[in-house]
Amino acid sequence: MAAKGDRLASELRGRLSPEARIYADLSSRRLYARDQGEPPRFVERVLLKQNIPDLVLQPELPDDVSAALRWARARELSVVPRGAATFGLGGAVPTQHGLVLDFSALRSIEEINLDEQTVTVLAGTRWADVAHALKPYGLALCTYPTSWFSTVGGWVNTGGYGVGSLAYGHFKDQIHRLIVLTPQGELKELTSDDPEFEYFIGTEGQMGVVWAVTLRVRRAPQKTTPILLQCDSVESAFALAHELLQEGFQPYHMKYLSAARIHEINELLHSSEAQIPERESLLIAFDEWESARACERWAVQSEITVSSLYHAYYLWHERLFPMRPKRLGPGMLASETVLSAEKAPEFIKKAEREGARFGVHLASEAYFVGDGQVLLLPAFTFNSRNVFSEFFVASLSLVLTRLGIALGGRPYAIGIWNTPFARAKFGKKFDELCAYKRKIDPDGLLNPGKFFALPAHWSSLMLRGLPLSIGLEIARLAAPLVRKFFDPTPKRYPAREPGRPPTAISPLLDLLEYNETLCSRCGSCVPVCPAYIYTKDERTTARGKLQLGLALLKGEKLDAAGAQALFYCMHCRACTDVCQSSLDLVPVWDELERRVEARFGKDHQKIEEFVRGVEAMQIMPGTEYVPPIVKVLEGVAYGHRDAS
Numbered sequence: 034m035a036a037k038g039d040r041l042a043s044e045l046r047g048r049l050s051p052e053a054r055i056y057a058d059l060s061s062r063r064l065y066a067r068d069q070g071e072p073p074r075f076v077e078r079v080l081l082k083q084n085i086p087d088l089v090l091q092p093e094l095p096d097d098v099s100a101a102l103r104w105a106r107a108r109e110l111s112v113v114p115r116g117a118a119t120f121g122l123g124g125a126v127p128t129q130h131g132l133v134l135d136f137s138a139l140r141s142i143e144e145i146n147l148d149e150q151t152v153t154v155l156a157g158t159r160w161a162d163v164a165h166a167l168k169p170y171g172l173a174l175c176t177y178p179t180s181w182f183s184t185v186g187g188w189v190n191t192g193g194y195g196v197g198s199l200a201y202g203h204f205k206d207q208i209h210r211l212i213v214l215t216p217q218g219e220l221k222e223l224t225s226d227d228p229e230f231e232y233f234i235g236t237e238g239q240m241g242v243v244w245a246v247t248l249r250v251r252r253a254p255q256k257t258t259p260i261l262l263q264c265d266s267v268e269s270a271f272a273l274a275h276e277l278l279q280e281g282f283q284p285y286h287m288k289y290l291s292a293a294r295i296h297e298i299n300e301l302l303h304s305s306e307a308q309i310p311e312r313e314s315l316l317i318a319f320d321e322w323e324s325a326r327a328c329e330r331w332a333v334q335s336e337i338t339v340s341s342l343y344h345a346y347y348l349w350h351e352r353l354f355p356m357r358p359k360r361l362g363p364g365m366l367a368s369e370t371v372l373s374a375e376k377a378p379e380f381i382k383k384a385e386r387e388g389a390r391f392g393v394h395l396a397s398e399a400y401f402v403g404d405g406q407v408l409l410l411p412a413f414t415f416n417s418r419n420v421f422s423e424f425f426v427a428s429l430s431l432v433l434t435r436l437g438i439a440l441g442g443r444p445y446a447i448g449i450w451n452t453p454f455a456r457a458k459f460g461k462k463f464d465e466l467c468a469y470k471r472k473i474d475p476d477g478l479l480n481p482g483k484f485f486a487l488p489a490h491w492s493s494l495m496l497r498g499l500p501l502s503i504g505l506e507i508a509r510l511a512a513p514l515v516r517k518f519f520d521p522t523p524k525r526y527p528a529r530e531p532g533r534p535p536t537a538i539s540p541l542l543d544l545l546e547y548n549e550t551l552c553s554r555c556g557s558c559v560p561v562c563p564a565y566i567y568t569k570d571e572r573t574t575a576r577g578k579l580q581l582g583l584a585l586l587k588g589e590k591l592d593a594a595g596a597q598a599l600f601y602c603m604h605c606r607a608c609t610d611v612c613q614s615s616l617d618l619v620p621v622w623d624e625l626e627r628r629v630e631a632r633f634g635k636d637h638q639k640i641e642e643f644v645r646g647v648e649a650m651q652i653m654p655g656t657e658y659v660p661p662i663v664k665v666l667e668g669v670a671y672g673h674r675d676a677s
């Protein structure tokens with residue numbers, strides 16, 4: 034495989050700009066074989082036998098993408114666009130080896146237009162990047178996903194509901210312009226009134242590659258203020274949400290958290306003093322302090338419990354850390370359905386009963402997204418250490434999606450694992466999408482084996498129509514019996530035993546295995562990592578280092594470039610500070626470097642050059658990194674100067 038990768042790399046190299054980066058080493062390519070999702074190991078093994086790409090390309094110019102698409106077509110290689118790989122349903126996972134187009138390092142604020150209140154960014158720019166860049170100009174994002182560290186191009190291609198969706202609706206309503214490359218390599222500029230525009234929104238990299246996005250933004254709010262209202266039943270929480278909107282309150286964001294979800298958050302809170310009352314809750318954020326106070330007064334008059342401001346702010350901050358409960362599992366899965374708010378209580382109650390049947394507790398959240406709809410997110414932690422219980426309990430995720438559809442909802446996203454539900458998501462529009470796909474990508478070059486059709490392999494039968502329905506029904510019926518033999522109850526990993534050397538947590542649990550298992554591969558640590566910003570090499574990130582470290586522990590081969598990349602680290606703790614799983618990572622890097630040095634030696638000169646390079650870019654934590662801002666257009670209304 035390595036020889037094939039090298040051959041392909043040298044073929045492609047000559048067609049690209051000198052700045053484009055190609056990764057052909059196995060140590061790099063294997064990091065592109067998965068995304069944030071945690072499918073059961075058994076299913077992954079049988080269904081995704083070709084998930085390691087032949088080659089990875091980080092383009093620097095649209096011409097690089099055009100050339101790569103044309104070359105891949107001639108070579109009959111599939112092409113998979115990838116942002117930060119935080120999607121979780123396998124959208125960025127190859128199913129036929131091929132070429133991965135990695136946009137994660139393509140971070141640039143191309144233009145801030147103060148008059149029009151728009152910002153244009155390249156596809157790999159993170160939500161946090163955009164927010165930081167807008168702040169000095171008194172502007173802010175309208176909506177954003179709670180994956181603050183995912184790419185703008187990634188969200189154009191996936192969900193579209195997140196923080197602020199109650200006030201600003203679906204993300205597509207804020208997209209002013211897209212620059213895309215079709216599978217034929219043709220560059221297109223599309224605005225929202227173009228008939229083709231919508232084919233490129235939420236279609237998960239099936240129709241083309243997004244290069245740049247122009248977003249509408251808003252004046253920064255005075256002060257986003259959250260309040261927390263609590264009720265005794267799920268019905269009363271949703272009735273309260275309805276009443277509050279009827280009263281004329283206009284929150285920026287509103288989400289429901291079940292009592293079980295609050296319990297989970299309490300379990301993760303260190304202080305027993307700060308525990309949040311475990312009741313059905315509504316977290317509501319307003320753009321102005323006064324509106325929040327008015328809503329609070331109304332709630333008090335209506336005899337509704339208003340929780341402390343401390344708890345409200347705590348939960349507001351936690352909105353950006355939804356993967357934290359993985360520490361409790363270590364398995365963690367969810368289902369996502371868009372449903373009418375009216376039906377939500379029925380869904381939540383039935384879903385909790387299904388969870389109990391499978392032996393796990395559901396912890397649910399629901400985002401109010403306008404038009405009387407909610408995005409429901411029931412999640413559960415479980416013992417993923419046993420392969421059978423993992424496979425079995427993972428079917429609950431599909432059972433819940435099916436339940437949402439039965440209640441009139443639609444699945445939120447497709448990827449690989451929800452392909453059987455694609456028609457339920459798009460309804461009549463699905464045939465139109467199929468027709469456009471056939472027209473624009475007749476050879477099925479882009480992102481095959483998902484969304485429209487599963488990989489052509491016998492094992493995909495388990496995710497198809499009738500076999501899937503029968504399988505899920507059997508799983509439901511057998512659940513109460515099966516869980517007696519294979520207990521899915523979360524088996525939380527122990528803390529390090531006192532006196533144990535820093536290389537191990539317990540006699541049986543190695544430090545690297547412990548941290549890799551608890552890592553959710555969420556990618557929060559990628560854009561803040563000075564080593565990554567400088568090298569643009571996924572192997573240098575915490576997410577990459579943990580995966581390679583585990584491979585090393587298992588005795589798998591590591592090439593020289595991979596071994597060297599593991600030394601590229603400033604030990605700056607930026608990864609630890611943002612880690613969704615609250616991992617203490619710097620001691621892990623010390624240990625990993627010790628092991629790599631013992632096996633491969635250490636090139637001190639290269640490390641020295643690396644450190645000098647990082648220092649020269651001034652990207653150490655504390656010197657908040659904002660990607661380059663290419664142009665700021667004069668904003669008469671704001672009196673800013675052109676900073677281009």
Ligand SMILES: Cc1cc2nc3c(=O)[nH]c(=O)nc-3n(C[C@H](O)[C@H](O)[C@H](O)COP(=O)(O)OP(=O)(O)OC[C@H]3O[C@@H](n4cnc5c(N)ncnc54)[C@H](O)[C@@H]3O)c2cc1C
Nearest residue numbers: 116117118119120124178179180184186187188192238243
């Ligand atoms: C902690 C956490 C919180 C999350 N919160 C939310 C949330 O609030 N709302 C929500 O909707 N989702 C959420 N997600 C899911 C995920 O973060 C979003 O779907 C995100 O937009 C994916 O972006 P990405 O850059 O990671 O894309 P990837 O995972 O890399 O790719 C996703 C899909 O888009 C395609 N794609 C990526 N970039 C391009 C491109 N430039 N051109 C063409 N196709 C492309 C890929 O092929 C793939 O099919 C969350 C995930 C995590 C881990």
Ligand code: SF4
Nearest residue numbers: 562602603605606608
């Ligand atoms: S310690 Fe700093 S340089 Fe090292 S992996 Fe973490 S963020 Fe990157």
Ligand code: SF4
Nearest residue numbers: 552553555556558612
């Ligand atoms: S190390 Fe932490 S922040 Fe990085 S991917 Fe893993 S869980 Fe996420």
